[in-house]
Amino acid sequence: MTAAAAQELDERCFLSAQSMPSLKVSEHYQVVKLLGEGSYGKVMLAVHRKRGTPMALKFFPRRTTSLTSFLREYNLSLSYCTHPSLTRALGIFFSTPSYYVFAQQAGLYGDLYSVIVSEIGVDEECVQRVMSQLSGAVTHLHSLGFVHRDIKPENIFLCDSSCRWVKLGDFGLARAIGSTVRAVWYESPFCTPEVEPAKAAEKEMERRVCEGTEEEMEDIWVTVEPCIDSWALGVLVFCLLTGCFPWEESTHDDRGFCRYKEWFDHEAGKEEKISDGEWTAEEDSYTTLKENHRDNPRPSQFEGLSPLVMTLLKELLNPQPKLRGSPEEILSYLGGPWLMETEREEMRKAEEAENEARKIRQGGGVAEELVREGRGER
Template sequence: MGNKKDYGPEPLSLNPNTITTRTLHSDVSPRSSTSDNLLQLELEDHYDIIKDLGKGTYGKVILARCKETDTKVALKILPKLTTKQREFKREFNYSYYLSPHYNIVDTYNVVFETNTSFIFAQEYTPLGDLFDAIPPQIGMAEKDAKTVIQQVASALDFMHSKNLVHRDIKPENILIFEPDFSRVKLMDFGMTKKDGVLVRKINGSIPYTPPEICEAVRNEGIVVRVENDIWALGVLLFCMLTGNFPWENADIGDMYFKEFVVWQRRKSTKIPSQWRKFTPRLMRFFRKCLDIKIDKRCPVREIFKYINDPWLVNQRRSGTPISEEERQLGDSDSDNPMGELTSILQNHGIDTHVDKHYRDRRISEWLLSL
């Protein structure tokens, strides 16, 4: 994605109970405080409530206008009945710490409490989240999916470089700031934890949940890993390009997941039916990021190697059908020179699944033309 934005000086601490030191210019509140020194305010005294933006298990987000500055903000409200103060501090701290990244939603230095809730302020976008931008059963245009996934991957790569794991990657947590998707931002760090931390499984599974978590039983200890996010990123990409989930649960009892596992483990060369719209190059990435063995999953930045390749079969540059030989070459490991050669030749208009002598002649003509 080119040069990364200058993120500014490193915060003094990543202790979730201690607010990091950073300045954000935001005239969205008459006063500000830190999570260690919360101001006790009445919400209605300082903000006009416009509407609810979203509700979740742990709280809700509302659109509000600051009475003193006439600025619209998104206020995240976490009820004290279900949220411990240390949990609120952790979410605000991580949100504030990460928000200088270009593709992470801005969290302002506005944090306070009421009699019933903890509240902090974030930037607002009228364009909503990615979930509503994905046409069901159809999916997004390839160019739009590429634009989005690059930015989400950049945000995750930044988080992972700080040893932080988002743990809740899904379209609802990606905000859209431009109609052409040229700027999207990752949000909601309520589940964010440090890499290597032990947590207990308390929730059920969703299609983005990796198999190592799906297999755990309730209250079982789970080690948080950055590879959890990488799995979710792969599922997110599938959803963007198809408008469907690849499976309901990443559990062997799910027939669609089982079919994928058989292919992923190379026990069959047959591409699962719901994956056949993807080119061999993209299937190579899916095989890497959706590896059942967590230690074999690729880093999130691996996606950048595939951005310039065709991803959907009906949008391939050559306009020709994919042969079984080409599938096997494109699906091979990244260090296989034949797979890389096939991709290069295709990009120069050389048909790689025709008569060998004809192919050799075309290669010779191409080399001579250079």
């Protein structure tokens, strides 16, 4: 499936390369404003002059963009991004003397990063709503044989101001599952821990350059797997709930990540004891985590999160890529409290409801006794 998907995408790129027109943007489109820009180029909101259709035009500088990479992103977005929460190309692509350009659906309300309040995050209901959509979108992309590889708030676009409809976009780094790519380290909490060796290699290369050593280093290669996206979704959940990142880098010399890994390893050890029969109680991961909080207190950056979402994060943020949970697992954690404050409020409401029910039951018993007395019953 995955090999076939990669081959099919290559064929689409080959065919589209034969028919790419050259256009002058101003003759066909009225450019309204800049929607975003980055290392890839820029995205402009534009209106088709004849049809009046609004769209986003994505501009890739020809001097820094290969035709192959441009066509790969365009065709992937056009042919495979059929989920409602994936940004889809509109079938319009062309070149200018300075740019390669394709048209895509426009996110008129900015990106997810713009609505995250620093050190506060986003409303919990909104977080679950966003993650539900992204879970479906990423699962869909994986089912077609591709991994996004660059999930972050800046690449999630808003179709309304309350995040009721979001779209994952920017497929420039997307690759087929099972393909081999050069490991690249970048300073970000979204970067998976399994590519940490690439960081050491980069530093060694910098040292050799400074010393004038001409000896080359072999590249480190990794296989593209869906667990890359799972890690990014886990970091995104934390970011949305807290307005912070859980760590700066997922490396052994980052204190935040090291605290998390120590906590994670301790929790994993408990679950191994359960599975080996050393504990007789039938406990799931959620119950174990909740009841043993005193024995293994979570890292300080996770203090405000409920046991329910911590269980989810343990699935998505497993340091071992082969044991990492899938994006689809997010769906089974929806509806419950993801913040301790919400959990306490739900417990308070449940207690109030139980007290009211008890009063009603007790009141009903008294009323029945009075009725029997009125009838002369003994």
